[in-house]
Structures are given as structure tokens and as C-alpha cells.
Amino acid sequence: MNDHRNTSIKVPEHLAAPGAREICAILAAIATLPVNTPLQLMVKSPVLQKSLMTNLANQENIDWLDHPNRTLTRTLVAHLRKRCTLTTLTDTTKSADKRSTEHAINLAKEGIAKDTYNDIVVTIDAPHELSGTKLCVGTQHLFYKNIRIIQSKYKQCRQTNMNMAQALHAIGDLNNATPTSDQVWSSIQNKDIPKSIRGFLWKSLHGAYKIGKFWDNIPQYKIRGQCGLCRIPESMEHILLYCDESLASRVIWKAAKDLWLQRETSWPEIRFGTILGCNLITLRNTEGKTKVGATRLFKILVLESAHLIWKLRCERAIRFDGDKDKYHSETEIYNKWIHAINMRLKFDRLLTDSMRYGKRAAKIDLVLKTWSGLLKDEDKLPDNWIRQAGVLVGMTPRRPPGRTR
Numbered sequence: 120m121n122d123h124r125n126t127s128i129k130v131p132e133h134l135a136a137p138g139a140r141e142i143c144a145i146l147a148a149i150a151t152l153p154v155n156t157p158l159q160l161m162v163k164s165p166v167l168q169k170s171l172m173t174n175l176a177n178q179e180n181i182d183w184l185d186h187p188n189r190t191l192t193r194t195l196v197a198h199l200r201k202r203c204t205l206t207t208l209t210d211t212t213k214s215a216d217k218r219s220t221e222h223a224i225n226l227a228k229e230g231i232a233k234d235t236y237n238d239i240v241v242t243i244d245a246p247h248e249l250s251g252t253k254l255c256v257g258t259q260h261l262f263y264k265n266i267r268i269i270q271s272k273y274k275q276c277r278q279t280n281m282n283m284a285q286a287l288h289a290i291g292d293l294n295n296a297t298p299t300s301d302q303v304w305s306s307i308q309n310k311d312i313p314k315s316i317r318g319f320l321w322k323s324l325h326g327a328y329k330i331g332k333f334w335d336n337i338p339q340y341k342i343r344g345q346c347g348l349c350r351i352p353e354s355m356e357h358i359l360l361y362c363d364e365s366l367a368s369r370v371i372w373k374a375a376k377d378l379w380l381q382r383e384t385s386w387p388e389i390r391f392g393t394i395l396g397c398n399l400i401t402l403r404n405t406e407g408k409t410k411v412g413a414t415r416l417f418k419i420l421v422l423e424s425a426h427l428i429w430k431l432r433c434e435r436a437i438r439f440d441g442d443k444d445k446y447h448s449e450t451e452i453y454n455k456w457i458h459a460i461n462m463r464l465k466f467d468r469l470l471t472d473s474m475r476y477g478k479r480a481a482k483i484d485l486v487l488k489t490w491s492g493l494l495k496d497e498d499k500l501p502d503n504w505i506r507q508a509g510v511l512v513g514m515t516p517r518r519p520p521g522r523t524r
């Protein structure tokens with residue numbers, strides 16, 4: 120128990136996943152031993168026990184593609200294979216003595232509290248690296264998954280890096296702490312965001328939409344790279360925020376700010392990076408405590424607004440084919456925005472139904488904190504208005520001009 124090699128480690132964020140800590144601990148322990156020392160591993164996690172024993176062949180056949188700790192487990196297996204003496208595996212619940220377990224738990228707690236992350240080496244020496252999926256056992260889903268992993272490794276293009284830098288910068292400014300790019304990538308998968316917006320964020324971060332520079336190298340279509348309103352080179356940033364001629368951008372961002380200011384005091388500056396990194400932004404009060412409701416509302420307003428501006432731009436450019444008579448009016452844009460926000464409110468209320476959604480149900484308290492203070496005729500609503508019919512945000516759709524009651 121008092122071995123000088125006992126240590127606490129903090130798992131780097133890019134490797135963090137359920138079960139990662141135990142694998143990192145084993146890798147760190149193995150690194151301190153010569154390869155010819157017999158080794159007895161006490162493994163707690165049933166997933167890891169299976170991965171190293173009964174599931175090993177199956178997982179290797181499919182290149183660990185379905186495994187939550189793919190990189191770490193592959194590394195661990197390679198390191199264990201490199202050892203030239205007996206290695207045994209036992210279950211901690213059956214074999215560990217109580218004092219050793221307590222000591223290990225205390226070290227793990229110290230690891231979590233550490234300020235710096237440990238460097239976990241996940242490179243594998245050539246003879247021990249088994250990579251690729253066996254053709255006879257792979258499915259189409261697995262092959263696509265592998266292709267996506269390979270592409271994301273090698274085709275991180277310049278545009279993506281620039282967008283990521285903007286996201287990191289914007290989040291850093293608002294949170295006073297800059298996240299890692301892996302955190303940004305996983306934040307856009309957050310299930311609290313509607314699927315269509317997750318797709319929009321992913322493509323925007325990758326610069327994958329066919330706008331602006333995409334058309335530069337396509338003869339006869341170069342004009343499509345220009346903004347249909349002001350004729351300067353188009354980009355997602357320009358469409359969402361900086362086109363002076365865009366009525367949608369002007370009306371929608373003003374509406375978002377107006378609704379926000381019904382309850383909150385100041386509307387943060389919206390930059391392209393703020394939109395991309397929105398899911399990692401945490402808003403705090405003057406005492407530094409997280410404003411849970413405001414943080415969530417901010418994400419909803421920013422993402423719904425940006426996504427609507429994009430959808431209206433596509434409708435204008437593709438469906439209306441540049442026909443100015445068909446362009447959306449200020450009233451139409453404003454009403455579409457209110458509709459989008461009311462739909463989010465409606466889905467939030469529906470998703471709190473724990474009978475229907477079980478563990479996946481939204482937390483009632485969080486939904487109340489998100490929307491309270493912004494509702495129509497709220498003084499007539501009960502404090503818990505979740506089950507109340509017809510709850511809407513306190514901004515009324517406008518009537519088109521020329522129509523009377």
C-alpha cells in the first residue's frame with residue numbers, strides 16, 4: 120500500500136469517457152514495470168473485464184469501433200501483449216482488501232482535484248498494432264463509422280480550423296476559460312439540441328455548406344459564391360451576422376435580444392464563434408454562480424435564431440431563386456421566429472413527461488428556470504405552468520399590413 124509508485128492521475132479531457140479512468144490507471148501502472156515482471160491486474164469494471172477476455176476477439180475483428188474507450192483499450196491490449204511473462208486478471212470485488220481499495224479511492228479523488236492533466240501515451244508499437252475491420256464481420260454501419268474516423272483525422276481542413284479557433288475564442292471570452300476543440304466537437308452532439316440544429320452546427324463548423332468559396336473553382340457558377348443581397352463573397356458568418364442588407368439577420372437578432380432583455384440584464388455580443396460554441400457557454404451571476412436557466416435560454420435563442428436565418432436564406436436563394444417580390448417581409452420573419460421559439464417551449468414542456476420519456480425526460484425545474492419571466496400573461500399562470508395549456512412566450516406575432524380585425 121505504501122509503494123512509492125502509487126500515484127494519482129488526471130485523465131486528459133480528450134480521452135475522458137465512462138471507464139477511461141481505470142484503463143489509464145492500468146496503463147500508468149504497467150509503464151512503471153519491466154516487461155518481464157509477472158503482473159496481476161485487479162479489474163473493477165465488468166466492461167473492461169469483458170473487453171480483455173470474452174469480447175477481445177470480437178472487438179478486434181471490428182477494430183473496437185463500437186467501444187466507448189476505443190483508443191485507450193486498444194493501447195492497453197497492445198501493452199499487455201508486449202509483456203513476456205504471466206499476466207493474470209482478477210475481479211476487484213472478489214480479491215481486493217478493504218484498506219487497499221480505500222487507498223485507491225482516495226488517490227482517485229486526489230486525481231480528480233488536480234489542476235493539470237496527466238499525459239497518457241496512446242501510441243502503439245508497430246508489431247502490436249492491429250488495425251482495420253475484418254471484411255467478413257463488418258457491417259455497412261461500421262465501415263462508414265471507420266471512414267468518418269479516418270476522414271476526421273486527415274481532412275481537418277483550413278476552414279474547420281479557422282471556425283474552431285473562432286469558437287474557442289468566443290467561449291473563452293464569455294467563460295473566462297478556453298475549452299479544448301474535442302469539447303467543442305462533443306458539445307455539438309448535445310441531445311438537448313434538436314437534431315436539425317445539431318446537423319447545422321456540425322456542417323457550419325466544418326464549413327461544409329455549398330456557399331461562398333465552394334463556388335470559386337466551379338466555372339460558370341462563380342457568381343453563386345456572392346451574397347444574393349449585397350454581392351460580396353458569401354460565408355456562413357456573413358449570412359448569419361454581417362450582411363447589412365439582410366432583413367432576416369436584423370429582425371431575428373433584435374427579437375432574440377428583446378425577449379432576453381425581458382428578464383436578463385445584458386445581451387452578450389454574438390459572434391460567429393458564439394454560435395458555434397454556444398453549447399459550452401456558461402453564464403454566471405456576480406457571485407460567480409452558474410445561471411442555469413439563463414445559460415440554457417441563451418443557447419436556445421442563439422441556436423434557434425441562427426438556424427432560422429440560415430433556413431430563410433436558403434428559401435430566398437433556392438426556392439425564390441432571387442425573385443425579390445417573394446422575399447420574406449419583416450412581419451413574416453418576425454412571426455416565423457416567434458413560432459420557432461414557441462415550438463421549443465412547447466417541446467420542452469412535452470419532454471418533461473416522465474411517464475412517456477422515463478429517464479430521458481427533461482427536468483421540470485430546468486424548463487421552469489429556462490422560460491419563467493418570459494411568458495405571456497405569466498401573472499395569471501401557476502408557478503408550475505408546465506401542464507398548463509397554451510403557454511406562449513410574451514412576444515405576440517404581428518399582423519401583416521392591410522389586414523383589419
Ligand SMILES: [Zn+2]
Nearest residue numbers: 346348349362
Ligand atoms: Zn450580404
